[in-house]
Amino acid sequence: MSDFQQTETGDLPGIVVTGASGRMGQMLIRLILENGDCRLAGALERAGHDWIGRDIGEAMGGQPVGIMVSDDPVGVIARAQAVIDFTAPAATVAFAELTAQARAVHVIGTTGLAEDDLAKLAASARHAPIIRAGNMSLGVNLLVGLTRKVAAALGEEWDIEVVEAHHRMKVDAPSGTALMLGEAAAEGRGADLADLRIPAREGITGAREPGSIGFSAIRGGDVVGEHDVIFAGAGERLILRHVATDRAIFARGAIRAALWGQDKGPGEYDMADVLGLT
C-alpha cells in the first residue's frame, strides 16, 4: 500500500501502536489510518531501531501521516486513549505500567508471557482496562467455545491434541492460540490445563496418559497461523480447525477491542468479552 494517510480525525480516540515496524505493527497502522472511528496517536519502536525519528507513513513506504516513530514510550503513551501492543513479553510488561499510569486501554496481543509477567499485568489492570488474548480473531474465539463444548461432550477415552503451524520467525511455542484452545479443552473437562498438559514428546515417552492434552508446533515459511484441535477416539477422529490467511483478522480484532474498552473500568478482559461470547 502506498497511499495511506490520516484525515479528519477530530476528537476520535487516539491509539498508540507499539512495535510499529513489526508484522502486526504495520498491519495495525494501516487499518487504524483507514478506520473512521479512531486515529493514530503514536508509533513506538525499540531504541536503536532505524525507523526512530521517521514519519511512520513514509517508513512503511507511503505518504507522510504526521506521526514520527518514537522510542520514548513515556511521552507517547501519556497522550493515548488506547495502546495496541504486539511486541515481546518484557516490553509488554513495561508498556502495561505506563498505559495504566495514563489510564488508557491496553490491548495486548503479545504471546509467550510467563506467570510472573501475567502477575505484573494483573497489577497494572488494577488502574485501567487490559484486554489480552493470544488470538484476536473472531474465528479463533468462536473455536475456543466449540472446543470447550466438544471436550465436555466427549469422555476421557477421546485423546485431545492441539497442533499448530506458524511462520519461521515465530519465537514462542506452543502458540498463544494453542494454549487458549488447550485451556478451553481442559475447562470442558472441568480441569486446569496445568494439570493435563504434557510437555513436547521426544524419545521413549511411554504410552499416552489418559485425559492428558498434548501440543505440537510446526514452524516454517510464511504460514500466518493454523490450529487443529484433534479429538482422537477408537475408530474415529474429530478435528476442529482454524486457518488464518491474513493478519488483518488479528488487527481488526485489536482495534475493535481498543474502542470497546473506552468506557470500561479497570480490570482484565479478553476477546470473548469484547465479542460478547461470554
Ligand SMILES: NC(=O)C1=CN([C@@H]2O[C@H](COP(=O)(O)OP(=O)(O)OC[C@H]3O[C@@H](n4cnc5c(N)ncnc54)[C@H](O)[C@@H]3O)[C@@H](O)[C@H]2O)C=CC1
Ligand atoms: N494475539 C494475536 O491475535 C496475535 C499475536 N501475535 C503476537 O504478537 C507478537 C508480535 O508478533 P509479530 O508482529 O509477528 O512480531 P515482529 O517481530 O514482526 O514485531 C514485533 C515488533 O516489536 C518491536 N519491539 C520489541 N521490543 C520493543 C520495545 N521495547 N519497544 C517497542 N517496540 C519493540 C520489534 O522491534 C518488532 O518490530 C508475538 O508475540 C506474536 O505471537 C501475532 C499475531 C496475532
Ligand SMILES: O=C(O)C1=N[C@H](C(=O)O)C[C@H](O)C1
Ligand atoms: O506469532 C504469530 O504470528 C501469531 N501469534 C499468535 C499466537 O501465538 O497464537 C496468533 C496467531 O496465531 C499468529
